[in-house]
Amino acid sequence: MRKLITTLSQLVLPISVMMLLIVINLIKGVDYFNITLVNGALYGNIPNILFGASELVILSIGMTLVTAASQGQDISIGVNATISSAVFVLFVLHAGEVTLLVIVAGFLLSCVAGLVLGAFNGTLVSVFKVQPMVASLILFTGGRSIAFMIDGKLSPILANDISNQIGTVIPGVPIQTPIILTAIFIALVAVLFKTTNLRLYVETVGINPNAARLNGINPKKIIFLTFLIMGVCSAVAGFIAVNKAGRHDSVNQLKLIMMDAILAVAIGGNSLIGGKFSITGSIIGAYTIEMLNRTLLRLEIEPAMIKVFKAVFIIILMVVASPVVRVYFSKTLDRVRTWRLTTTIPKDAMVSTGKKEE
Template sequence: MSNMKKNISHLVLPLSVMALLIIINLIKGADYFTISMVNGAFYGNIPNILFGASELVILSIGMTLVTGASRGQDISIGVSATITSAVFVQYVLQASEVTLFTIIVGFLLSCLMGLVLGAFNGTLVSVFKVQPMVASLILFTGGRSIAFMIDGKLSPILANDISNKIGTVIPGVPVQTAIILTAVFIAIVAVVFKTTNLRLYVETVGINPNAARLNGINPKKIIFLTFLIMGICTAVAGFIAVNKAGRHDSVNLLKLIMMDAILAVAIGGNSLGGGKFSITGSIIGAYTIEMLNRTLLRLEIDPAMIKVFKAVFIIILMVVASPVVRAFMSKNLDRFRSWRLSSSQQKGPISTTNIARKQGE
């Protein structure tokens, strides 16, 4: 029961922010939850949020694991996704005929590249003890140039029916393909957590690597594993992003998405210092960020000012969620409970005495 209460408490912040954004949107217009069918697919604010946040949700899951184990963040995830998607695009374009098999093989090759990039960052962090943000700074700095070279100094276009269906909808299926792929990925992660001790190992290493070592857990292997998983996440996110766009843009594809991924982890009630984490919180945090972006657009805020409003919102959010504010609120809540308890205890005997007097009369 106590574990359930802790898990729920981690979700208070992201759910509260999401509820606030929903209220703002409902004030703006009561038709916020309206969903319509366009060309055989559902469209509306909610489907658009689910569709737009697909890559961020997947990257936030990987970022949560990396943060939990290494007590740091991988800032190269957007660049890594650009490299992996470049590999996918080049394989598809060089194929004589684009079939479902071609797409699957290209995707698997991009996953392999994601593992290579994850292993690179993971080795620097787990073996050479380089701080995660510094280790991933290498790929962040030079990764887009690598993707540019893979592209052959072009922005290749994916002009085939299968990629179009992955980027939009499959005929006869009213839900966008990106939403389905994201749901499948979340389900796979849930099964992995349910059938393995991955969560326990990651949290143990993040809380105290020395204690983990004494209990037979190899911190280096766990940290390395989380970066490998992060590599897979970048490949999946890059695959979805490039099929959405219909072309590969080495300069702008998922640019600066690592900032939103880190923020999603924080909004999800997770400590950026590692240790215990909530994947559910990070997923809700990712959808909350996408909702925030679309809410600002819906409020007709000047696009040039959106980042300013978003920054102010994030500052307020982080202050409210800070340990100092939480400790202050918890302290005052305990005082209020003690005051109520003492008041009820004082009133109890008086009311009993009054009842006895009335009975005597």
């Protein structure tokens, strides 16, 4: 019961923000939840949010684990996704006839590339004790040049039906494919946590590495493992992004998405200095960010001003979610409860405590 209450308290912030955005959108127009069927696929504000946030949701999951275990953030995730997707595109374009088997093989090869990149960052952090943000700054700085070398600086196009269906919809299936792939990935992560002690190990290392070591948990291995998982998340996100676009763009693909991923972790009620975490909160946080972006567009904010409005919103959100504000509201709530108790105790109750009226 206590665990359930703790989980729900972590989700208060992301759910509250999402509900606020829903109210704003309903004020703008009551047709916000309208969904239409176009060429056999569902379209509307909600499906569009689920579709648009696919990559961010997957990257937020990996970022949550890295943050919880290493007490820092990986800022190279967008670049890593670009490199791994470049490997996927290179394989597909040189495979001749594009079949489902070729696509799957290319995807698995991109996951291997993601694991290599994750292992690079993970080694720097876990073995050489480099701060995560500094360690990942190496790939963040030079990674897109690596992607350029892989794709030949040509921004190659994926001109095949299978890639198009992966990035859009499969004939006869009303839900867009990236939404389905994201749901499958979330389900696999849920199974991983259900069948292993990964959550316990990550939280233990994040809270106190020395105590974890004394209890037989190797902090280096756990931190390294979270970066490997982050590498896979980057590869999956890159795979979805490149099939959505239908081409590989080494310059702009998932550019600066790491900032939204970090923000999704924070909105999800997770501490950015490690320890206990909520994957559910991060997922809701990712969808909330996508909803915020689309809400600003729906309010007809000029594209040049969207970042300003988003920054102001984030500042307000972070202040509200800060420990200082939380402690203040907690103390205020305790004072209110104490005042209510003292004003509602009947006089007869004083007799039972051994006190008598003079």
